[in-house]
Amino acid sequence: MESIIEINDIVKSYKLYDKPMDRFKEAIHPLKKVYHKEFTALNGITLSVKKGDAIGILGKNGSGKSTLLKLITGVLTPSNGQIRINGKISAILELGAGFNPEYTGRENIYLNGLMMGFSREQMEDKIDSIIEFADIGVFIDQAVKVYSSGMFARLAFAVSINVEPDILIVDEALAVGDTRFQTKCIDKMKELKNKGTTILFVSHASEQVKRFCNKAIWIKDGKIEAEGDSSEVVDLYEDYMKYYNVEKDEIISESTELDQLDTPNEELLLPSNPDILSSITKVNINSNKVKTFDQIEIEVEYEVYEKVIVDLLLGVALYTPDREYIFGPNTHLEKVEVPNARGRHVVKYIIPRIPLLGGTFQIDVGLFNNEGIVCLDYKQDIVSFKIVNKYFSEGLVYINHKWEVIK
Numbered sequence: 001m002e003s004i005i006e007i008n009d010i011v012k013s014y015k016l017y018d019k020p021m022d023r024f025k026e027a028i029h030p031l032k033k034v035y036h037k038e039f040t041a042l043n044g045i046t047l048s049v050k051k052g053d054a055i056g057i058l059g060k061n062g063s064g065k066s067t068l069l070k071l072i073t074g075v076l077t078p079s080n081g082q083i084r085i086n087g088k089i090s091a092i093l094e095l096g097a098g099f100n101p102e103y104t105g106r107e108n109i110y111l112n113g114l115m116m117g118f119s120r121e122q123m124e125d126k127i128d129s130i131i132e133f134a135d136i137g138v139f140i141d142q143a144v145k146v147y148s149s150g151m152f153a154r155l156a157f158a159v160s161i162n163v164e165p166d167i168l169i170v171d172e173a174l175a176v177g178d179t180r181f182q183t184k185c186i187d188k189m190k191e192l193k194n195k196g197t198t199i200l201f202v203s204h205a206s207e208q209v210k211r212f213c214n215k216a217i218w219i220k221d222g223k224i225e226a227e228g229d230s231s232e233v234v235d236l237y238e239d240y241m242k243y244y245n246v247e248k249d250e251i252i253s254e255s256t257e258l259d260q261l262d263t264p265n266e267e268l269l270l271p272s273n274p275d276i277l278s279s280i281t282k283v284n285i286n287s288n289k290v291k292t293f294d295q296i297e298i299e300v301e302y303e304v305y306e307k308v309i310v311d312l313l314l315g316v317a318l319y320t321p322d323r324e325y326i327f328g329p330n331t332h333l334e335k336v337e338v339p340n341a342r343g344r345h346v347v348k349y350i351i352p353r354i355p356l357l358g359g360t361f362q363i364d365v366g367l368f369n370n371e372g373i374v375c376l377d378y379k380q381d382i383v384s385f386k387i388v389n390k391y392f393s394e395g396l397v398y399i400n401h402k403w404e405v406i407k
């Protein structure tokens with residue numbers, strides 16, 4: 001298949017000056033004295049992106065992700081190497097980039113359209129759907145300098161995904177939007193992906209990359225450390241982050257505390273924040289102390305505040321006390337339908353024979369939509385249980401096995 005982005009051995013170095021004045025001194029020095037140090041942010045990146053790929057870009061802070069995206073969009077030029085782009089790019093880079101702060105939202109839509117090569121007439125056909133998607137009310141006719149980061153994200157998304165790009169670049173922009181808007185954006189991104197748009201997607205939530213992207217690259221210290229199937233690259237990256245205890249952002253969404261939700265009647269609790277579409281209201285476990293091969297039952301009660309939440313899924317994850325992830329199935333992957341209409345629902349998760357050996361284990365419960373990309377509610381360590389046995393084996397988990405004496 002043809003490649004839409006070809007990157008060949010690019011290097012990007014920045015000049016670092018100790019003082020702003022040094023830049024000026026260097027520019028005017030008659031003997032061309034050097035006042036800067038070189039810092040190489042990207043060092044020999046080679047990458048070929050095929051049309052229709054959704055590529056996740058992983059890497060800890062400062063690893064060079066944004067630099068790579070800025071090179072692809074042409075905001076920066078490489079110090080060395082070549083980039084070949086074979087289509088129209090629409091990018092959501094830093095919030096507010098590409099907007100004129102003095103112009104209104106509406107004027108900025110036209111401005112962005114012009115930069116993308118659309119005429120004013122062509123933009124006139126698109127403006128209503130862009131404004132509807134952004135959904136920022138009267139602010140659309142206010143200067144964007146008064147916008148909140150959430151409004152910026154809405155406008156930037158609305159423009160970028162409504163201008164029929166061949167390549168859509170999203171750098172962390174989803175993180176600022178509220179749940180409802182995130183859902184809308186993911187739906188639209190999926191639609192574009194299905195139509196063959198190539199998507200480059202940076203997210204600190206590596207689970208989002210696993211679920212949305214088919215491929216991923218991991219950038220470490222300005223070089224590609226791993227690339228390939230998104231699930232494999234995310235696992236490698238997560239292992240590294242865990243092993244080196246590298247700080248990373250939590251994926252956990254805002255959530256309401258369970259105790260305040262414990263109501264005796266069947267009336268739905270109204271969330272304090274209209275952005276909450278669904279919440280986990282109770283989690284029970286059948287027993288806090290069991291033996292290996294006993295049955296574990298976890299009952300999850302949750303509420304849906306929308307008429308219906310499309311693709312609602314429930315996940316239950318099992319962890320050791322030091323947050324080693326043991327097992328985390330979800331209803332989407334296992335094609336189980338859970339109730340998703342307005343109301344209070346209860347779903348039971350059953351492990352008929354728990355194979356874990358002794359120890360204390362923690363349970364996380366999460367509600368998501370969009371195949372697990374958008375988190376609606378997440379409760380970490382919500383219940384725990386202990387496994388106590390008479391000594392019969394060692395290790396974390398009992399694995400079926402047999403012994404054969406050969407000689």
Ligand SMILES: Nc1ncnc2c1ncn2[C@@H]1O[C@H](COP(=O)(O)OP(=O)(O)OP(=O)(O)O)[C@@H](O)[C@H]1O
Nearest residue numbers: 014015039041059060061062063064065066067068
């Ligand atoms: N204009 C600049 N001048 C000097 N150094 C820069 C400049 N822009 C970025 N850098 C440096 O280059 C490195 C890579 O930055 P980049 O923003 O690409 O990383 P990132 O992976 O996108 O990080 P984050 O996840 O924090 O956004 C960092 O060490 C950063 O400090």
